[in-house]
Amino acid sequence: METNLLLTLPTYDDVLAAHERIRPYIHRTPILTSTQIGEMIGATLHFKCENLQKAGVFKARGACNAVFGLSEDLTAKGVATHSSGNHGLALSYAAWRRGIPVSVVMPRTAPQAKKDAVRAYGGTIVECEPSTSSREAVFAEVVAKSGADFVHPYNDERVIAGQGTCAKEMIEDLGELDAIVAPIGGGGMVSGTCLTCSTMAPKVEIYAAEPEQADDAYQTFKTGQLVAYDAPVTIADGLKVPLKDRTWHFVRNYVTDVLIVTESEIIDAMRLVWARMKIIIEPSSAVAVASILKNRALFAGKRVGVILTGGNVDLNKLPWQTN
Amino acid sequence: METNLLLTLPTYDDVLAAHERIRPYIHRTPILTSTQIGEMIGATLHFKCENLQKAGVFKARGACNAVFGLSEDLTAKGVATHSSGNHGLALSYAAWRRGIPVSVVMPRTAPQAKKDAVRAYGGTIVECEPSTSSREAVFAEVVAKSGADFVHPYNDERVIAGQGTCAKEMIEDLGELDAIVAPIGGGGMVSGTCLTCSTMAPKVEIYAAEPEQADDAYQTFKTGQLVAYDAPVTIADGLKVPLKDRTWHFVRNYVTDVLIVTESEIIDAMRLVWARMKIIIEPSSAVAVASILKNRALFAGKRVGVILTGGNVDLNKLPWQTN
Numbered sequence: 344m345e346t347n348l349l350l351t352l353p354t355y356d357d358v359l360a361a362h363e364r365i366r367p368y369i370h371r372t373p374i375l376t377s378t379q380i381g382e383m384i385g386a387t388l389h390f391k392c393e394n395l396q397k398a399g400v401f402k403a404r405g406a407c408n409a410v411f412g413l414s415e416d417l418t419a420k421g422v423a424t425h426s427s428g429n430h431g432l433a434l435s436y437a438a439w440r441r442g443i444p445v446s447v448v449m450p451r452t453a454p455q456a457k458k459d460a461v462r463a464y465g466g467t468i469v470e471c472e473p474s475t476s477s478r479e480a481v482f483a484e485v486v487a488k489s490g491a492d493f494v495h496p497y498n499d500e501r502v503i504a505g506q507g508t509c510a511k512e513m514i515e516d517l518g519e520l521d522a523i524v525a526p527i528g529g530g531g532m533v534s535g536t537c538l539t540c541s542t543m544a545p546k547v548e549i550y551a552a553e554p555e556q557a558d559d560a561y562q563t564f565k566t567g568q569l570v571a572y573d574a575p576v577t578i579a580d581g582l583k584v585p586l587k588d589r590t591w592h593f594v595r596n597y598v599t600d601v602l603i604v605t606e607s608e609i610i611d612a613m614r615l616v617w618a619r620m621k622i623i624i625e626p627s628s629a630v631a632v633a634s635i636l637k638n639r640a641l642f643a644g645k646r647v648g649v650i651l652t653g654g655n656v657d658l659n660k661l662p663w664q665t666n
Numbered sequence: 667m668e669t670n671l672l673l674t675l676p677t678y679d680d681v682l683a684a685h686e687r688i689r690p691y692i693h694r695t696p697i698l699t700s701t702q703i704g705e706m707i708g709a710t711l712h713f714k715c716e717n718l719q720k721a722g723v724f725k726a727r728g729a730c731n732a733v734f735g736l737s738e739d740l741t742a743k744g745v746a747t748h749s750s751g752n753h754g755l756a757l758s759y760a761a762w763r764r765g766i767p768v769s770v771v772m773p774r775t776a777p778q779a780k781k782d783a784v785r786a787y788g789g790t791i792v793e794c795e796p797s798t799s800s801r802e803a804v805f806a807e808v809v810a811k812s813g814a815d816f817v818h819p820y821n822d823e824r825v826i827a828g829q830g831t832c833a834k835e836m837i838e839d840l841g842e843l844d845a846i847v848a849p850i851g852g853g854g855m856v857s858g859t860c861l862t863c864s865t866m867a868p869k870v871e872i873y874a875a876e877p878e879q880a881d882d883a884y885q886t887f888k889t890g891q892l893v894a895y896d897a898p899v900t901i902a903d904g905l906k907v908p909l910k911d912r913t914w915h916f917v918r919n920y921v922t923d924v925l926i927v928t929e930s931e932i933i934d935a936m937r938l939v940w941a942r943m944k945i946i947i948e949p950s951s952a953v954a955v956a957s958i959l960k961n962r963a964l965f966a967g968k969r970v971g972v973i974l975t976g977g978n979v980d981l982n983k984l985p986w987q988t989n
Contacts, residue, residue, distance in 0.1 A: 373696040373698075375696075375718060394944045395698060395943070395944055395945070399944055456941075614981065617946060617981055618779075618981060620718070621717045621718055621722055621945060621946040621947075621977030621978075622718070622944060622945050622946060623940060623944040623945065623946060624944075654944030655944075658937065658940055658941055658984070658986070659986070659987065661981070661984070663981070663982070664982065664987075
């Protein structure tokens with residue numbers, strides 16, 4: 344295993360501590376099955392419904408772990424982050440539960456539903472352009488001004504440990520699985536899953552699913568060099584951001600493979616889950632489902648855990664509706 | 667308690683037997699909470715998610731109880747029913763699981779998604795006009811020709827006992843509640859709930875929620891005389907049918923009150939659940955939620971169980987989208 348020794352990384356004990364810390368503020372989300380979708384693949388599929396999580400997304404786990412782990416003297420200046428939407432929403436939820444200030448730098452193009460939800464939790468939105476460079480520049484100003492504690496959307500030990508509680512619940516509820524599939528953007532959920540499984544279920548195969556149109560993790564995984572795009576275009580708006588050093592550590596050492604899917608495969612999978620399972624998932628979640636439908640041979644005959652990461656969509660604009 | 671002594675009625679023992687019989691074929695559906703919707707009312711709300719049930723609707727319970735209770739010699743001729751959609755779908759699911767024929771008389775105006783789903787389970791659809799009179803006439807022909815066992819959508823002991831397993835699971839999981847709210851059409855779910863609660867939780871208040879535009883149960887409850895409309899118009903397409911003698915027995919003896927809501931209240935409640943809870947419910951389910959939002963004073967401070975009865979909607983046409 345290659346490890347950058349200068350990098351601070353969370354351990355499985357941090358996952359255990361996170362789970363105790365965040366338990367009062369998160370849902371232990373249900374795990375649903377779908378016979379129909381399972382039969383399409385010849386696999387037994389267990390869907391971990393983080394779309395039913397607080398704030399509609401798994402990121403409530405990492406955000407609560409960071410916010411409720413803050414020492415009392417640090418709470419007055421609050422927390423801040425930049426986010427394509429869901430982490431900002433989750434951090435706003437966590438800050439609201441603890442009663443501390445929160446600022447969120449968010450692309451002006453982020454879905455209105457996510458902006459509204461951040462404001463509903465009392466979060467302050469600072470808009471930037473929809474590129475990584477603009478986001479980071481605007482964010483630096485916000486932190487300089489407020490002195491807020493920076494909770495990175497994914498390249499943060501507290502956040503990765505928090506996300507690891509999701510796989511912990513899956514393995515507690517389901518026993519050992521043959522494979523777990525999760526979408527990958529910056530890699531927070533995948534890293535937490537790797538961290539937890541490395542202790543609880545070391546034999547499970549971990550697949551990261553990514554949009555072809557934002558395939559930086561795929562390129563990174565295949566070349567061994569961190570690849571980042573400035574402003575990729577995909578309907579899976581939660582998966583546009585690149586891996587960073589901490590998440591790359593986990594992906595490199597524990598991920599079995601990165602699977603990529605097209606935009607139309609994402610939309611078809613999203614609609615399939617809505618229609619058959621009667622739950623609302625956002626395109627990022629559908630990426631994981633699409634990757635399984637596309638790679639039947641890889642999953643046939645297996646017990647597969649699928650992480651449905653979030654359910655925050657604009658209900659006025661569904662991607663399969665053309666007008 | 668007034669009882670028509672000529673009427674055969676299910677007992678709580680039938681609910682127990684039904685639960686054993688149908689267990690392999692149905693989901694024990696999750697019960698979700700929503701802090702946000704609860705706070706709008708000042709109540710603790712527990713949502714029993716029958717939208718996540720097999721076939722997307724609670725009716726899988728009653729249908730499976732009827733189909734799997736058939737003696738072997740009756741299975742060759744199969745089962746038949748008339749249905750505004752969901753019972754036909756659920757009966758098709760049950761018949762498919764047992765491998766027996768099923769015919770469904772369905773209004774030609776029923777949602778395409780429901781017709782497609784009946785056919786996907788191998789059911790035969792026979793179309794009628796969208797009125798009670800046409801439905802009953804066409805159905806009589808079908809039964810005369812096939813000799814199939816008639817499984818009425820709700821006025822059937824086996825079906826009522828099957829629906830009663832839903833409230834049984836709620837009380838097992840949640841303990842005693844102050845109130846249970848369920849939508850009412852023909853009254854199968856409400857009757858099953860009454861039957862179960864009369865033994866398991868006799869103090870719970872049972873509210874039946876109905877569209878103002880199809881308020882036959884409300885009129886029946888208030889006047890004490892069975893009222894039926896031939897072809898009411900409401901977005902809650904599962905709730906257009908009238909009470910019959912068996913369901914009226916349970917409604918009359920055990921229901922606390924019938925609450926009515928407008929079409930726009932139904933649509934608003936439906937959208938609220940989709941947006942906040944990330945689950946897909948059909949308009950009929952939203953009727954129960956709307957009735958709680960409309961009658962805050964009745965529910966404030968209480969522990970309330972809400973039955974979300976189904977999730978079968980046409981994903982191309984959402985009622986809050988104007989074009």
